[in-house]
Amino acid sequence: MTRGSGSAGTNPPVTLVTGRDREPCPFCSPEKDAVVFCTALWYARWDAFPASRGHLLVIPFRHVAGYFETSPEEKASLSEMLTEGKRILDHRFSPSGYNIVINCGSAADQAVMHCHVHLIPRYAGDPDHPPGGIRGFVMDRCERVCMNPLA
Incomplete structure (x- = not known):
């Protein structure tokens, strides 16, 4: 794993446009100093709109729309990235748990x-039901499904 250099600095610049907003993809050409760590296939950066302290x-590196379009090699190496991210976050922030979303x-x-x-660190004392985000959606859906199993 390389921290702050390596693959991010050696990939040719790519500026793809997204279908929805027709603006350059903000993830295709990471700045070297924005990369926390990387492998040949993936890089990690701090979230610009963090849900919690340390949100990665x-x-x-390859532009694909979603997880299901990643290659078998990319899927296999994602676990290594998440494990390294957890190690860094444990050392730097000492969270009590994690959400992987x-x-x-x-849709x-x-x-x-x-x-x-x-990779979202969670801390003791976080609200049980924070507004919005994945936790809010899952809790709301759970309540609806429990009341109406066909929801």
């Missing part, structure tokens, strides 16, 4: 159509 994004498609609230995985 794990992103493939992958939103696939705009799932994916805002940037370049695959990315959220």
Whole structure:
């Protein structure tokens, strides 16, 4: 694993446009100093809109819309990235737990159509039911499904 250099600095610049907003993809050409660590296939960076202190994004260098479009090699190496991210976050922030979140498609609230995985540290004392985000959605859906199994 390389910290702050390596693959991020050697990939040719790529500026793909997203289908929805026709703006350059913000994940295709990471700045070297934005990369926390990387492998040949993935890099990690701090989330620009963190859900908690230490929120990391794990992103493939190759532009693919979602997790299900990643290659078998990319899928296999994602676990290594998440494990290294946890090690770094444990050392730096000492969280009590983690959420690993992958939103696939705009209906799932994916805002940037370049695959990315959220590694979100959670801390003792966090609210039980924070507003919004994946936890809010899952808790709301659980309550609806428990009341109406066909929801």
